[in-house]
Amino acid sequence: MLGQVLVNGLLQGGFYACIGVSFSIVFGIMKIINLAQGTQVILGAYITYAASHLLGLDPFFTLPLSIIGLFILGYMIQKYLINLVAKGGLIITSLLTFGLNLILINIALLIWKADFRGTNPWYMGMSFEVAGVTIPYVRLLIFVIAILFTIVLELFFRKTETGNSIRATALNPKAAQLMGIDIGKTYCLTFAISSALGGAMGTLFILAKPISPFTGGDFLIILFSVAILGGLGSIPGALLAGIVLGMVESFSTMFFGIAFQNVVLNLVFILILIFLPTGFMGKRFYG
Amino acid sequence: MDTSSLLRIQNLHAGYGDVPVLWDIFLKVDRRKIIGLLGGNGAGKTTLLNVISGIISPMKGRVHFLEEDITFSNPTRRVQMGITQIPEGRLLFYGLTVKQNLRLGAFTRKDKASLEKGLDAIFQLFPRLAERKDQLAGTLSGGEQQMCAIGRGLMSRPKLLLIDELSWGLAPLVVDHIMVALKKVYEEMELSMILVEQDVQLGLEFSHRAYVLETGRIVKEGRSEDIIKDPDIRKSYLGI
Numbered sequence: 149m150l151g152q153v154l155v156n157g158l159l160q161g162g163f164y165a166c167i168g169v170s171f172s173i174v175f176g177i178m179k180i181i182n183l184a185q186g187t188q189v190i191l192g193a194y195i196t197y198a199a200s201h202l203l204g205l206d207p208f209f210t211l212p213l214s215i216i217g218l219f220i221l222g223y224m225i226q227k228y229l230i231n232l233v234a235k236g237g238l239i240i241t242s243l244l245t246f247g248l249n250l251i252l253i254n255i256a257l258l259i260w261k262a263d264f265r266g267t268n269p270w271y272m273g274m275s276f277e278v279a280g281v282t283i284p285y286v287r288l289l290i291f292v293i294a295i296l297f298t299i300v301l302e303l304f305f306r307k308t309e310t311g312n313s314i315r316a317t318a319l320n321p322k323a324a325q326l327m328g329i330d331i332g333k334t335y336c337l338t339f340a341i342s343s344a345l346g347g348a349m350g351t352l353f354i355l356a357k358p359i360s361p362f363t364g365g366d367f368l369i370i371l372f373s374v375a376i377l378g379g380l381g382s383i384p385g386a387l388l389a390g391i392v393l394g395m396v397e398s399f400s401t402m403f404f405g406i407a408f409q410n411v412v413l414n415l416v417f418i419l420i421l422i423f424l425p426t427g428f429m430g431k432r433f434y435g
Numbered sequence: 436m437d438t439s440s441l442l443r444i445q446n447l448h449a450g451y452g453d454v455p456v457l458w459d460i461f462l463k464v465d466r467r468k469i470i471g472l473l474g475g476n477g478a479g480k481t482t483l484l485n486v487i488s489g490i491i492s493p494m495k496g497r498v499h500f501l502e503e504d505i506t507f508s509n510p511t512r513r514v515q516m517g518i519t520q521i522p523e524g525r526l527l528f529y530g531l532t533v534k535q536n537l538r539l540g541a542f543t544r545k546d547k548a549s550l551e552k553g554l555d556a557i558f559q560l561f562p563r564l565a566e567r568k569d570q571l572a573g574t575l576s577g578g579e580q581q582m583c584a585i586g587r588g589l590m591s592r593p594k595l596l597l598i599d600e601l602s603w604g605l606a607p608l609v610v611d612h613i614m615v616a617l618k619k620v621y622e623e624m625e626l627s628m629i630l631v632e633q634d635v636q637l638g639l640e641f642s643h644r645a646y647v648l649e650t651g652r653i654v655k656e657g658r659s660e661d662i663i664k665d666p667d668i669r670k671s672y673l674g675i
Contacts, residue, residue, distance in 0.1 A: 309538070316528045316539050323526035326488060328514030328543035328591070 151281045153398050159287045161394025163352065166294035167367060168374025168393075169301060169386045170345035176381015177318040177338050180230060180241045184249035185371055186364030188343050191252060192218050192350025193359050194260060200267050207267040207355055208289070214347040222343025226336040234335070249364070256361035266358030290352040295387075297345060302383040314338055318381065369410070373417045378427050385429030439465050441595055441627050442487070442518075447496030449486045455494065456482045457651045464595060469621065469628045471642030471659055473635045473672070478648040480631045481523055484597045487629070488520045489513045500595070515543045517594030523603060523631075525584040529573030533564055533583055536572050540590030550590075557586040560616050578609035585613070589620065596628045602637060614641060635672040639663045647672075 171185045182188075192214035199210040225248065233240050275284040305311040317324040317334045325331055353359065373393055378385030393413065400412035420427075442464040450456040457479045464470050472480050485491045487498065489510040498506045500516055508516075519540075528536050537557055541550055558565035561582040567575060572583055581601065588596060601617075602610045614637075621628065632638030639645055639659045647655040647668065655662060662668055 309542070312531065312535055312539060313542060315531060316535075319528045319530050320526050322490070323522065323528065324539075325490060325510050326514070326520050326522055326526070327539050327587070328511045329539075330509075330511050 149402075151279065153402050154395070155281050155283060157395035157398030158391060159283075159291045159394070160397060161391030162291035162294040163349065163390070164370050164374055164393050165387045165390025166298050167346065167349045168371055168378065168390050169298050169383055170342045170349065171371035172375040172378060172381055172383075172386050173301075174339055174342045175375050177314060178234075178335055179238060180234075180339075181238065181245065182339075182342070183242060183245040183368070184225075184252055184364075185342070185346055186367035187249050187252040187256070187361075188218055188222070188346040188364070189350040189353065189367055190256065190359055190361065190364040191221070192347030193354035193363075194256060194265075194350070195347065196351040196354050197260075197265050197267060197359075207269050207351065211293075211348055211351050214351045215344045218347025218350075219340045219344035223336050223340035225343070226339035227332075230339065231332050231335060253361050253364070260361065262360055262362075264358040264360045265354075267354050269355065272355075286355050290356060293352060294349065297348060298383060298387055301341070301345065305383065310337070366410075369413055369417060373413065373420065376417070376427055377420045377424065379429040380427070382427070382429040385427055388428055441466050441501065443497075443499040444487075445497045445499075447483075447486065447493050447498065449482060449491055449493040449496075451482075451491070455651070457486070460496070460653060462646060462653070464627050464629060466627060467625060468644065469630060469642045471638040471645035472629055472631045472648065473633075473638045473645055474648035475633065475672075477650070479651040480648055481599055483648070484520055484599055484629065484631060487513075487518060487595075487597060489518075511543060514591055517592070518597065519588045519591045519593035519595070520597040521584050521588040521599065521601075523599040525580045527572040527575075527580055527583055527587070529571065531572060532569050533572055533575070534568045536583055536587050537564075537590050540587035541592075543591060553590050553592070557589060560589075560619065561586060577605055578613065581605060581609075581613055582616070585617065585620075589624070592624075594626055596626055597631070598628060599631045600633060601630070602632065602634050610637070617641075635668070636663075 167189060171182060174180050174182050195214040195217050196207050196210040199205050199213050200207040229244060229248065230241060233244055271285050273284070275282050277283070305315055313324065313329050314334055314337065316327070317329060317331055321331055324334070370393060374386050374389045377392065378387070378389035393416070396416050397409055397413060401409055404412065440463055444460055444462040447460040448455055448458055460483065472483065474480055482491065486493055489508055489512070492507060497504060500513070500518060503516070505513060505516070528539065534554070537554055538550065541553060544550070558568070563579055564582055564586055567579065572580065575583060601613065630638055630642055639662060642659045644657065645659045645662050646653050647662065655665065655668065
């Protein structure tokens with residue numbers, strides 16, 4: 149029983165870590181709170197839904213479509229909306245992403261209506277058993293891909309020149325400009341990467357659960373919790389935080405029932421804010 | 436046309452928003468020359484450097500570099516053309532290592548293959564940086580930070596180096612050490628410099644020509660050795 153709860157928490161945690169990272173990089177690098185990120189995840193899921201139903205593709209293989217689609221959307225949003233008001237500060241950009249969230253939800257409503265929609269791949273519901281613990285294939289796949297994406301992103305930021313230029317821009321925008329780094333483009337790229345990662349997570353999510361245009365709102369508490377608990381902009385921190393939250397959710401479901409899942413998550417979020425405001429891996433040289 | 440001139444600024448007015456800070460600036464930098472840009476706090480020295488770097492757009496006037504009009508070119512283009520600024524307060528990327536800082540200095544360079552050679556040259560100039568190349572820049576001492584900032588600036592292979600308040604917050608001995616290195620750079624690499632200094636004595640000793648700024652206007656210009664003898668300058672800035 150305990151083993152099953154731990155494995156459930158771990159598998160869910162990998163997914164939380166990755167959507168948390170997608171939110172956290174925009175927060176940490178640009179000081180922008182993207183309140184539309186949950187809905188962007190859902191848009192990725194809808195791309196998978198549409199492609200698998202219209203083209204008959206296996207939902208898993210629509211991953212490149214949701215990544216590319218959301219990358220382009222994210223780039224456009226930053227270039228033609230957020231960059232124009234970026235100097236206005238946190239409140240202005242938050243209002244903008246709040247409004248954007250409503251628009252995206254309503255576009256999804258227009259196209260797909262308020263019904264729940266899901267995919268039903270042939271491997272759905274199949275699982276294997278290790279030492280009495282049941283592991284569904286889909287859940288394991290989601291976990292592995294989410295962790296893989298998180299690691300690749302971390303390597304991109306640490307090892308590539310483009311990644312370093314994004315970090316440099318976060319650390320000191322003026323100095324970055326003096327090095328010849330185009331700040332506007334860097335911001336577009338950062339937002340596009342965040343959106344693309346969110347879109348990929350949407351594809352993974354709809355593999356396991358059906359979605360409606362409002363499902364994105366449920367992610368917000370997770371996004372904030374992972375970003376704050378992990379330390380803003382810290383990818384290893386977000387990875388750890390995602391798994392912790394997955395565990396919290398899994399254990400609270402066992403002890404208090406599924407109805408209290410969100411209550412416990414919100415409670416944990418408040419406790420984080422009070423006792424660990426800089427998170428697990430908040431950085432000394434940030435801010 | 437005067438082909439020895441690298442940078443020409445004519446009739447320049449600039450400021451922040453609607454507030455003018457610089458009036459009617461004429462300034463010329465020849466090849467292989469060090470220019471001192473001197474004056475007290477709030478005289479507009481840093482603003483002028485930021486206009487040359489393209490961070491601030493001028494309200495009026497023209498800026499030419501290598502006979503090309505760059506008045507409205509963006510900062511990226513200017514770094515590519517060979518104008519690099521080493522900003523006041525160094526502005527290193529504190530959360531990145533010394534080596535990553537230096538590499539970012541070469542961000543606009545296309546010949547990435549010769550980057551390692553550039554790094555070696557910087558490490559030869561400042562052996563202290565070589566010892567600390569994998570350390571975060573935020574953990575360096577003030578003098579080492581300034582070395583790192585200079586190294587980062589040199590990595591772009593500039594033709595014109597703009598150095599803002601090199602002596603800021605450093606012990607005189609450290610300033611001397613860095614000045615010796617800078618002199619070496621000047622002799623080995625074929626570049627010009629604009630040296631912004633509040634330490635007027637230092638600025639005059641190190642430059643060929645100098646401009647003195649007061650509340651946004653150039654009040655004096657000429658050969659540094661003449662300006663250092665000027666009774667007004669001696670009285671106002673050198674306290675003699």
